[in-house]
Amino acid sequence: MKKHDLVAIGHNENVYVFNAIGIESLIASKEELINIINEKVELGAKIFFISQKFSEEVNEIRKTFDSSYPILLMLAMDEDELSVGVKDLAQNVEKATGIKLF
Numbered sequence: 001m002k003k004h005d006l007v008a009i010g011h012n013e014n015v016y017v018f019n020a021i022g023i024e025s026l027i028a029s030k031e032e033l034i035n036i037i038n039e040k041v042e043l044g045a046k047i048f049f050i051s052q053k054f055s056e057e058v059n060e061i062r063k064t065f066d067s068s069y070p071i072l073l074m075l076a077m078d079e080d081e082l083s084v085g086v087k088d089l090a091q092n093v094e095k096a097t098g099i100k101l102f
Contacts, residue, residue: 007040008049009033014077018049033057041070051077068096 008018008025018025028036033054040048046069050058058072071092094100 004044005046006049007045007047009036009054010051010077011053012051012077015051023049028054030054030057034061037061037070037072045070047071047073049073049075051075053077071096 004024006023008015008023009028010025011029012027015025015027026036033050034057037048048070050072052074055074058074062072073092090100
């Protein structure tokens with residue numbers, strides 16, 4: 001997987017932790033989210049780590065893509081959030097590969 005294949009999008013500066021492992025990190029508002037995702041998909045991004053704060057928007061965005069990519073994973077990016085990312089990961093792996101993890 002190439003560096004530009006992965007993008008992290010968050011609602012605050014906590015998203016910048018992804019920079020430490022070489023993943024492009026962006027702060028976005030709810031209004032900017034769809035435009036950023038569409039732009040990055042056109043540039044070849046395949047996997048997005050997105051703040052759970054954007055869960056409603058991500059659910060709507062998922063409806064617009066009917067292929068295996070992009071994979072949109074929602075993660076807790078604040079201390080007081082519980083991550084639903086593992087459930088989403090299992091669903092996305094099943095969508096992309098047809099294999100159910102658990």
